[in-house]
Amino acid sequence: MTTKNILDIIYLFASVTFVIGLKMLSGPQTARRGNLWAAFGMTLAVAGTIFLHDGEVASIIYILIGLALAIGSIIGFVAAKKVKMTSMPEMVSLFNGMGGACAALISLLEFHHNVGDPGRIAIIMAGLVIGSVSFSGSIIAFMKLNGTLNKSIRLPNYNFINLIMMIVTVGLAVYVTMSGTESSVLLYGTFALALLYGILFVVPIGGADMPVVISLLNSFTGLAAAFGGFLYDNQVMLTGGILVGSAGTILTLEMCRAMNRPLFNVIFGAFGESAATGASASMHGTIKDISISDAAVLLNYSKKVIIVPGYGLAVAQAQHIIHELELILEERGVQVKYAIHPVAGRMPGHMNVLLAESNVYYGKLSEMDEINPEFASTDVVLVVGANDVVNPAAKTDPASPIYGMPILDVEAAKHIIINKRSMNAGYAGIENQLFYDPKTSMLFGDAKAALTKLVAEIKSL
Amino acid sequence: MNEFIAFIGEHIDKIYVLILSIFVGVEVIGKVPSVLHTPLMSGANAIHGVVVVGSIIVMLNTESDQILLLSLGFVAVILGTLNVVGGFVVTDRMLEMFKKKDKK
Known part of the structure; x- marks a missing residue:
């Protein structure tokens, strides 16, 4: 032994x-x-x-x-x-970037010991490129999520430029491997190109798609770790890395599937971009803000309130506070129901799971077909972090990418309060005419923070 | 080309592990409720922090007078450790909400 x-x-x-x-x-x-x-x-x-x-x-x-x-x-x-609960995804991204950087550094350190062994150099170069892309890409994703970099910067023909960059980076890595060169310039050149490619890869992608990108970069880092395992004949790095690489890829696809958005579109931004510019021009009317106290009064003196939860509720982890809001309104004699759109959130059943977690009574959750006729007799609809599922363009605008998707008819209600973090477009990346409706008031802010204040305000009434 | 085929032949056991691990990774995820997407991603993120093992091996194999290599290795170990420790702690915090539910 x-x-x-x-x-x-x-x-x-x-x-x-x-x-x-x-x-x-x-x-x-x-x-x-x-x-x-x-x-x-x-x-x-x-x-x-x-x-x-x-x-x-x-x-x-x-x-x-x-x-x-x-x-x-x-x-x-x-x-x-x-780190705050709401900032979790960007933290994950940052840590992922650290892992990628670690893998890239290992490759840089091992390169000169292994010149002359093309098999090992191939692994080292693969680890270097993937680790570096994962590192710089994750840092950009991190900056996008925490708001440092809040615009999608798109170079003209960015898909073409990125493709060229990728070919050049991979080509150089292959050249270094094949030629058996010892050149540090070429080694660090590949490193720099891979870093640049990681930046260019993530920069054009919109903030809403960042979780998918992080998941993808996550599997990249897994691969980079696995290459390290190959290099050192180290089983735990090999299995750990590959596990994450494959599980991460499946998870990425699962996330895409759940939000009905092919991975190809996320990366190459095929739709959303043109639709967003096309539709925003046709928006008319003005956006109206509502204060917490006005919203509290409005809700408190209503007879019937319908809550429309969306992904924003899940992101903010506001399922408990929304339940509290429901309880206090019921106590004041307001009838409260939840309207669950079949694709609210990222997948069917997402909202049910979330609300069940905070012990919302199951009978209060109504399916779309069942609740749609009720909006006309509703005083206030409170939309929390949902967007596309209440976008009237699905019914009225044949040019809209979501045209034909059944939606919740919230515009039939007397008042609509929409809680959103910002005016950013929803998942489909399109504008929503509902926000400009005269009956609509916007309650900007994180769902959990806004609802907490709202509950406190109603309690004090 | 021959060198690459010879390389594969030499490392055939690792290649088996690699391919089988890919299938294990795919199977193990299966169907995940979407509330768990983020924690699962975060947990996987922590696991690939295993790359820190590689950076430790680099340092263990470096002579103590190679200052540049040692400092790069030092940075690599810090980065890898950040990935591991940060990753697991963040995942644990995300999953706290499920524990509270158990208590009820």
Whole structure:
């Protein structure tokens, strides 16, 4: 028995915890334990790598590794603990970028040891390119989500430019591999090109599609890690990386499917772009704001209120506060119902799951066909983070990309209050004439924050 | 070309692991409720932080007088650790809401 045998067993165990962890993460009841299992496996794998290493290592190196682990752990822990719930996706993106950078650095460091071995150089170059794209792409995604970079910058013919960039980057990496060159200039040139490509790849994509992009970059980093595993003959990196690579790809496709948007369109922005410019010109009327107190009064003195939840509710995790709003209004003698559009959120049943989680009585959730005739007799419709499912263009504008999709007839109600984070277009990327309707008032702000204030205001009435 | 085929032959066991892992990854995800999309993505994100193991190996194999290589390795270990620790902690925080539901 050698230390190498023990290390292999540890790696085997860690790989199994990754598989089990991912499996458990796909069910709501087991998800948290799954995450802890994977974290446990990871800790063992890292500890094993350090303490069961074969060969002489100067103590200064152990000190440096320990120091780096400590710095990374402290910053990572504090950042993850302090980040607001609503900023989670951008945090994930940032951490993903760190992993990509780590993989790219490994490739840079290993390159010169392996010149003359085309197989290993091929792996190193692949890890370098994918890791770098994942790094710079994730940083752009992070900046887009936290608002630093809030416009989709589109170079003219950006799809063409990006394609050329990709070909040049991959071509250079292949050249370095085939030619057996030792040139640092070519190595760092590939590195720089890959970084640039990552930026150009993500910059044109709209903020609403960022979760999909992050998921895609996530599987890229997984691949980069797997290349590292190949390089070091390290099973845990290989299995962990590939698992994430393939699971991440499936998850990306699943996310696209759930929001009825092909991955191709997300990346190449095929629709949404032209439709948005075409439709925005035809918008007329003015946007009207409503204050929290006015909204509170309006709701409090209504007879019947219908709540239309959408993805914004899920993003803001406002399902509990909306339930509270429902309870307090019922207490005041207001009849409250929820209108569930079949594709509200990102997939069928999304809103049902979410509202069930905050114990909303199931009988209060009405399907579209059942509730549509009721809007005419409704005093206030409160739309929380939904957009396309209440867009009248689906009925009236044959040029609209969503024309023909059945929608909730909210415009029949006496008043419509729409809670949204901003005037940004919804998932289909198109403007909504409903916002300009004279009966409509906009309540801007994060759903959870706005509803919390609203509930407090109604309580004080 | 021959070198590449020889390379594949030499590493055939790893290639088996690789291909089988792809299928495991696909199967393990299966059908995920969309509320879990973000936590699952985040959990997977933490798992690929396993790349930190590679950066540790780089450092362990570096001589203590190679300052440049050591400093790059040092940065790589920090970045990888950020990925792992941050990833798992963020995922855990996202999943807290499911735990509260269990208690009720």
